[in-house]
Amino acid sequence: MIQQYFLSLSYLIIVSLLFLVDTYRRQISFAIRIKGALMENRKLLDAFFISGIIISLLAFFFPMDPGPVILGDLVPSVWIFYSAFFFRFRYSEKRIEQGEAYFETSTLDRTTRLGWITAAIAVMHFIFPQFVLL
Numbered sequence: 001m002i003q004q005y006f007l008s009l010s011y012l013i014i015v016s017l018l019f020l021v022d023t024y025r026r027q028i029s030f031a032i033r034i035k036g037a038l039m040e041n042r043k044l045l046d047a048f049f050i051s052g053i054i055i056s057l058l059a060f061f062f063p064m065d066p067g068p069v070i071l072g073d074l075v076p077s078v079w080i081f082y083s084a085f086f087f088r089f090r091y092s093e094k095r096i097e098q099g100e101a102y103f104e105t106s107t108l109d110r111t112t113r114l115g116w117i118t119a120a121i122a123v124m125h126f127i128f129p130q131f132v133l134l
Contacts, residue, residue, distance in 0.1 A: 011080055
């Protein structure tokens, strides 16, 4: 199913930008608007979360042609599922009210690593679309 392939690539790229926006603010300043919209608009955050779950399930059950039907592209689908929950909990109202200190180096290093891992998964998924990433 080629449509879910492009959706999963798009979702992985957006998630990678959201992970990396705190570290590389100047270089990817356009991603600050996406982050702000997700933090301020609860309905948009819910839509982002639900679309992540749906895209993850589609990538899991309907992989590119030569992939096995059950396992599909396991790594991208699991990572999309994880990312949907990560941002759902990170940008929830409780976390924003608590004044999350994202300037802490441990949190910043963690999200930077997650961003580069997500970018690597997106690149591998793009370069080898019919390769089953197990």
